[in-house]
Amino acid sequence: MTDTLIVIAxxxxxxxxxxxxxTRDPVRQxxxxxxxxxxxxxxxxxxxAPDVALSQLGVGSAITPLLILLTVRRVRREEHPDDRPDRxx
Amino acid sequence: xxxxxxxxxxxxxxxxxxAGLIAAAGELPGFGGPQHPYGERAVAAGLxxxxxxxxxxxxxxxxxxxxxxxESILFASVLGAGMLLRLARDERKxxxxxxxxxxxxxxxxxxxxxxxxxxxxxLVAHGQLSPGGGFQGGVVLAxxxxxxxxxxxxxxxxxxxxxxxxxxxxxxxxxxFAALGLIGLASGAGYLANTLPLGTFNQLSSSGLVAVVNATxxxxxxxxxxxxLAHFLDQAVEVVPRRRSR
Numbered sequence: 001m002t003d004t005l006i007v008i009a010x011x012x013x014x015x016x017x018x019x020x021x022x023t024r025d026p027v028r029q030x031x032x033x034x035x036x037x038x039x040x041x042x043x044x045x046x047x048x049a050p051d052v053a054l055s056q057l058g059v060g061s062a063i064t065p066l067l068i069l070l071t072v073r074r075v076r077r078e079e080h081p082d083d084r085p086d087r088x089x
Numbered sequence: 090x091x092x093x094x095x096x097x098x099x100x101x102x103x104x105x106x107x108a109g110l111i112a113a114a115g116e117l118p119g120f121g122g123p124q125h126p127y128g129e130r131a132v133a134a135g136l137x138x139x140x141x142x143x144x145x146x147x148x149x150x151x152x153x154x155x156x157x158x159x160e161s162i163l164f165a166s167v168l169g170a171g172m173l174l175r176l177a178r179d180e181r182k183x184x185x186x187x188x189x190x191x192x193x194x195x196x197x198x199x200x201x202x203x204x205x206x207x208x209x210x211x212l213v214a215h216g217q218l219s220p221g222g223g224f225q226g227g228v229v230l231a232x233x234x235x236x237x238x239x240x241x242x243x244x245x246x247x248x249x250x251x252x253x254x255x256x257x258x259x260x261x262x263x264x265x266f267a268a269l270g271l272i273g274l275a276s277g278a279g280y281l282a283n284t285l286p287l288g289t290f291n292q293l294s295s296s297g298l299v300a301v302v303n304a305t306x307x308x309x310x311x312x313x314x315x316x317x318l319a320h321f322l323d324q325a326v327e328v329v330p331r332r333r334s335r
Contacts, residue, residue, distance in 0.1 A: 054221055054229070055228065063228065063231075067318070
């Protein structure tokens, strides 16, 4: 039973990690990284390492994708300086 | 470097790495087997120091010096990122406009923010007893704060985020880890040796130095991540190039 869970978690991780590596657009990659973080957290939990799963959930699924998205937003704004994001409401 | 040369270099490196990993894995005890040579020693040492969470015992007692290195790396990275993302001479800050938020998102954030803060605090406080600890709890605390950005807007996050305090807390906590190691040195047992009273097993006050160092790591990671994200958010939301006079 546990072995089946481990195999499923490993397969999910391999699939999402490959998808993340093959995704070229950083915004999409951030979304895939969230999924990868979740899959890794599941994998670590079934391997009885809940400490690592918690770190993975926080860093891999929340902070890293957020940093990527913020960086993309900043870089894209520099590429198109004309469309100002602060629409004076 | 041409495409084929790059591919050849990658394949050579990958082959060497794979050979090394396979050779190393052959020496490991079997997956899921009854033999855990490292685990058995770590558990015995952790229980002897009355630390219920063996991972914390390894991180903050048995190999506390390694963790000191890791914490210093984290501190240095946050510091480095902060320096790189400083306001440059040709940049200025503008007041970010409030963005509309869906009512469901607002409700979601308002409900989850206190729960996540509580979970983070629990993880840090019980680091020596249950899975979790300073690093995990600190990251959860930092992400909790940013639910305010998701559910409301940047101005609300700025209001609930005492950045100047967290900046100082990050540095103080990073230094406190190194300073706490001196307790062991002063009692003659060695740097970062666990010489504090060990307390009763499985109580909040148990495990001696582990609980204290764990708490400093919680403060350092929590404030460090908030400071790091603050620099990135500043760049993405507030900082704009200075308008050239025409």
